[in-house]
Amino acid sequence: MNEVFRALSDPTRREILRLLRARDMTAGELAERFPLAKSTLSGHFSVLRHAGLIVQERRRTSIVYSLNLSAVEETIAGVLSLLKTGRDGKEGS
C-alpha cells in the first residue's frame, strides 16, 4: 500500500497510467509521449510495476505495458474504506 501511494505521488507516473488506460503500449511508445530520457521512463515503469499498478509482457522485440486496473481499483477502494470505517485498514472489501 505504501508503495502504491509513493508510485501515485509522481505526476509523470500518473500520466503513464492515464495513457495505459486507453490501450496497452510498449516502453518505447510511452517514452515518446514524454520529454524525458528513456532511462528515466524506465525507472518510472519499475516503480509502477513494483507497486503492482502495471504489468509487463514481452512481445517479440518489445516490452508491452498494461494497466493492472483491478489492482488500482482495489487499492483506492481499500483506502476509501480505510478512511470511512473504524478499523485498522488490514481487511478490505
Place this chain on the structure above:
Amino acid sequence: MNEVFRALSDPTRREILRLLRARDMTAGELAERFPLAKSTLSGHFSVLRHAGLIVQERRRTSIVYSLNLSAVEETIAGVLSLLKTGRDGKEGS
C-alpha cells in the same frame, strides 16, 4: 490533486488521518502518538492542510485538527473514475 497524492504518500501522514478518523485532536495530542519532534509533526499537518485533507480550528490555547472527510472521499472517488473512464479527469461525480 497533485498535492493530495504527495500528502498521502507519507506513512506518518496517513496515520495522522487514521487517528483523526476516530476523533478530532489537538496538534499536541497527535504529536504524542508519534516518536517524532513536534516541529516535524507540524510540518506534516501543514502538508495535509494544504492538500485540503484536514482543517484546523483554534480552541482556546490549542489548535484542533479534524479530518476533511468529504474532501478525502471526493478525491479518491475522483481518481477512481479517472482510472476507469475515458476522459481527462477534470469532471467528477
Place this chain on the structure above:
DNA sequence: TCTGTATTTCGTCAAATGCAGAAATAAACA
C-alpha cells in the same frame, strides 16, 4: 505587561528522488 502553554517557523543536515548519458542486457535474425 509579563508569564506560561501550545504550536509554528527557521536553519541545517542526511537520505531519498528524479534526471541524463553510457554501458549492459535481451531477443530476433542474417
Place this chain on the structure above:
DNA sequence: TGTTTATTTCTGCATTTGACGAAATACAGA
C-alpha cells in the same frame, strides 16, 4: 556468432524531503 532494435541498469548530479533543536509567534490569564 555478429548485428540491430528495444529496454534496463549503472553512475553521478541537483533538488526535494523528512528530521531535529532553537527561536519565534499566538493566546490566556495573573
